[in-house]
Amino acid sequence: MRVVIGLLALVASASAQATNWLQLQGNEAPDAPAFRYFGFVQPTYTHIDARPVTKLQGAAAVHNGKYSALNLNWPNLESPQQFQILRAGLGARGGLTDEINYFVALDAGQNGTTYYSDVMLTDASLTFSFIPGARMRAGLFKLPTGEEALQAVNVSAPYVYNSNAVLYLLVGLPVQANGAVNPAGASFASLTSGFSGYRDWGVQVFDTFNRGQWEYSYAAMLSNGDSIDRLHDSDGRKDLTLRFQASYLLGGKGPNREDFSAYVWRQDGSRLFGTQQYALVREGVGLKYLQGNYRASAEYLRAAGMIVGGQTPPFVGQPFVVGVNEKAGGWYLEGGWRFLPQWEVDLRYDYLDFMKQTLANEREFATTTLGLQYFVNPATHVIFNYEWRAMKVSNPAAIAAGASLNNAQTIAANLGDRASAQLTWSF
Template identity: 35%
Template sequence: MRGPDRSRATRSASRVPGTGESLRRTGRIALLIGVSTLGSFAPLASVAHAADWPMVQGTEPPNAPPIRPFGVVQVTGSGIIAEPVFGLSPVLAQFEGERASFNTLSPRGATWGIVVRRARPGVRGVIPGTGGLVSYYLVAELGTVPLARDGPTLADASITISWIPGARIRVGQFRLPLMDEAVESNASAAEWINVSLPASGLVMENPVRNGRYDGGASGFRDLGVAVFDTHQRGHMALSYALMVSNGRRGALDDDAKDLTARTMASWVFSGEATDPQRQELSIFAWGQRGKRNVDGVSAQRIRSGVGIHLEKEPIRIRAELVYASGVIFGGPSPPFAGQPIEVDTFGRGIGGYVQARVRLFGNARVGARYDELRRGLDEPSATRVSRSFTPMLEYDIVPRVRLQATYEKRWLFAPSATRDTKTIARSMGDRVDAQVTVSF
């Protein structure tokens, strides 16, 4: 039994601007990346949405100062409206009257509360004496997100070298070139308080060993080296990113490496490559391949996706589709506190979402998102379908202080599962969140 807990995920390890020539050359590279495969945040004075995020994260203008501190704090209040599970068979009778893990906010069973979700101090700048061609980016996470499951941690630590035209190089720990939600490197850019079902269930990694968490979540980050750049001529822009990484944030535990690539083509209404508020219509594709060891079993982990987004004030629309094969993280099974965490070693999953936002007036915006996730596709009895519909409201009190509120209407289905599994699935409750974000 599995549910779409946004801080977890579900299934069993036992189941096996340049010259014309430069633009054309970069275009061929980006096209090859797209066919072959199918930043933490910037200190912004207002909400950023559409952007070429690999460029925004850690790429500084030549005249930038050598030290520029920045940061963000997010305080979040959450509540889940759900009832305990009743009507279980003798096999699961020990869980009678308990709440399923996807209906709680913590392993201890809390259903509402307030936390400092993110507290991220950082510093960035240009290395003196390099002519503005070498920059750095450093961010810590002191909050309570899964990235910091084991306590305060280093979120980002990267150096970007811009010596080679058309091929910037970034080394260190930073965001992978994955789906749009993953590359958004500004905490103020997210229009929804919780990431979508495919982002949390298929793309975000949570290391597990012997049925227990083995460190913090990836936060869509890894340690490695990337080659990337973007070129814009008139209204047309083309970007690419290719990254080789360890396969686990901050760890060097084997010789297997991940290969991740992303390409994006954009029609830019206004704004430059490093503008985090760029008005654009973009299509993008990405892919990732690597190996993981799941309790002694070696498995391929493959992820890929395509998407489109439009940012043209006063509207913002985005849709993405994600495919996953192998090492799909699943959460406790059965889904109650203290139970072993499962990983579907060789299974497949697919998910997607569509969302839209419109500015009502001034600093107020409203929107809605529909997302869906299907896992365990190789076995009808193991197939789980998670869906949610989430209206949202956000308001900028001042340029650096934003209020958000979301209401997630959630459903979980297990079409061919046991009676107990269906009983637990029907207990899925709705979730309410409110959040204040302060950037500095």
């Protein structure tokens, strides 16, 4: 079983996704070997169909002729077209004793997690299974949040890039305030480290219980709520994340398990921004189904408190916008059909309503993704995606007429569609 915990916000690969990730990524069978290595690489090409922005007015006119950051590829933000080794993961896992197992992984790809470092430690955990019904996992690993965030990127995520709701609300952007904090509107910030990749340092109690064809699982994690490149907690406050899942088992095991599952989760914490702590709440509910050649899943997410947006104005070198008392919500609905043994077609629609508390800042994103996967062999597959992307200024009447309104609508209309191709080779 070669399973890798995923790395950043821009995610990919294979079709099977109905499983219990809490158990699969955090536990080993009692007879597991002491050492198993695993790895994968994901060369990726992305083309965004975009043109430089024109017709900006006022102070923003200096950015005319530049590409919006929304139309540039991470992490370099240099071009709408880019070839990169998006992820290059290497790790090991195994059982030290019948009651203790470990999981460790590194990433050397070009993505947001490795933004400030060529190689990042992305996973380093020990699981202790001494207490029936209450396994304990400690270290650096994925938070028990949404299904798309938990998926192993080289075996289970069928798209090259995340849905907008998961990307904007869960990826984790460590920031510090640039100047005064506005508690009733937008503040500005700069990044302090790379993205969290849905991970944190902490301690988790979890387990799974079987009742005939039904499986029930839970997880409760106390974590730092800080950058993953820091072992210490800079503000001394902890996040509490809870997840519960019920699954009706239909056959198989591991990442290829067939089931119908429902789950709910919630993350509750705070972040130091400027000189004060601000609440950070994330929560979601979802369904997933996999049986035979068919797969479907859906998830609704919402956020309250501190929310980090993109660069404002959206050009390289500009500060990130932050709302400390904001709200957002989004969802996705997706499915796949393995119509031939080596071919699968996938379709996803995702929607995000962002910065809803401040009418002038509210934006809506809607993306339809058409995907095709070709499975060369069990260790190698290719994904082709095309995304129709749209952005809407939700409340034009709340924006001052003139340059401000013109610029907001110009940026929204400039968002380009995105095509991508990705090879995944696992070893």
